[in-house]
Amino acid sequence: MNDNASETVETDRSAPISRQSLHDELVQRLRSMVIEGDLTPGSRVPERVLCERFAVSRTPLREAMKVLASEGLLELTPHRGAVVPCLTLEDLEEVFPVLGALEGLAGELACKHVTEEDLAEVRALHYQMVLHYQRSELPEYFRLNQAIHEKIMAVAGNATLLDQHRSLAGRVRRARYQANMSAGRWKHAVEEHEEILKALTARDAERLGRILKQHLQNKCETVKEALLAESGQGGPTGASGR
Numbered sequence: 001m002n003d004n005a006s007e008t009v010e011t012d013r014s015a016p017i018s019r020q021s022l023h024d025e026l027v028q029r030l031r032s033m034v035i036e037g038d039l040t041p042g043s044r045v046p047e048r049v050l051c052e053r054f055a056v057s058r059t060p061l062r063e064a065m066k067v068l069a070s071e072g073l074l075e076l077t078p079h080r081g082a083v084v085p086c087l088t089l090e091d092l093e094e095v096f097p098v099l100g101a102l103e104g105l106a107g108e109l110a111c112k113h114v115t116e117e118d119l120a121e122v123r124a125l126h127y128q129m130v131l132h133y134q135r136s137e138l139p140e141y142f143r144l145n146q147a148i149h150e151k152i153m154a155v156a157g158n159a160t161l162l163d164q165h166r167s168l169a170g171r172v173r174r175a176r177y178q179a180n181m182s183a184g185r186w187k188h189a190v191e192e193h194e195e196i197l198k199a200l201t202a203r204d205a206e207r208l209g210r211i212l213k214q215h216l217q218n219k220c221e222t223v224k225e226a227l228l229a230e231s232g233q234g235g236p237t238g239a240s241g242r
Contacts, residue, residue, distance in 0.1 A: 022056065026064035029054070034073045034084055035174045036139060045074065045082040072170030087175050092224055095168050100216035102165045103149065107208035109156035111200065118155050119201055122148060126197050133190050142177050148193065152200070152212075175223045185222060192218070 030050075033039045051061055065082045068074040074082045129144035153162050192215050199208035 022060055023063060026054065026056065026060055027067045030064050030068055031071075031073060032139070034068065035142075035177045037174070037177075039084050041084050041086040041174070043084050044080060045084070047081060068170075070167075071173075072167065073173065084174075085171070087172065087227065089224060089227060091171060092175070092220055092227065095172055096216060096220035096223075099165065099168055099172070100213045100220075102161060102168070103153070103216055104209040104213040106153045106156040106158070106161055106165070107196075107200070107212040108205040109158060109161075110152045111203040111205035111208055113157045114155050114200060114203065118151070122151055122197065122200060125151065126193060129193070130190060133186065138177075145193070146173075148196075152196075172223065175227060176219060189215075189218070 030039075030045075039045060045065060047058055047061060051058055054061070065074055065076065069076045069082070072085070075085045076082055125144050125148045129141055129148065132138075132141040132144065153165055156162070192211065195211050196208065196215070199211055
């Protein structure tokens with residue numbers, strides 16, 4: 001997800017799209033529909049319905065779906081079109097340890113390359129995110145949360161690391177969003193982000209790498225609980241694994 005602060009403006013996903021930024025806006029709207037549950041796991045993307053809703057032809061819609069497929073948010077299958085993939089416990093156990101290693105390494109590298117301008121941007125994103133947390137505005141909170149993590153990945157300055165992270169993060173992004181339910185865990189996630197900001201500001205590479213790895217582990221446990229609860233195999237849903 002290419003989230004940034006400008007995406008905090010709420011969009012009406014049913015309104016026609018202006019042609020000036022057709023591709024980018026289609027990608028953003030479809031991404032939000034998958035992450036926020038408008039398109040559910042296992043469901044087929046209703047191309048005709050969406051073309052009518054957005055007043056676009058199938059060609060730009062399919063180009064946008066290709067982008068989401070590259071992010072792991074959709075699967076393009078012969079004769080079925082685009083399908084929202086289902087997430088399994090095996091997927092979580094496979095993906096999250098790798099994501100944790102990548103984000104931990106990114107944190108260590110970011111501490112070596114971060115500038116005062118970068119820090120100012122991360123602080124601004126953080127304080128906006130906290131404001132949305134205080135207002136219980138989940139979609140806006142989530143987008144800014146992701147923007148912070150992606151900014152750290154970008155500051156790390158390693159294109160290979162960034163590409164690998166993007167290819168994996170999409171596979172679990174919807175589950176991470178949907179798992180954000182418990183007030184207690186959500187509060188703890190915000191506190192973890194306070195520690196992330198402090199470590200980055202101090203340029204403490206070892207500490208930031210450790211915090212980010214633990215942050216991902218907490219996300220994994222939260223998402224597992226949510227997935228088990230959704231399937232009827234577990235107890236109450238956990239909270240934000242942001």
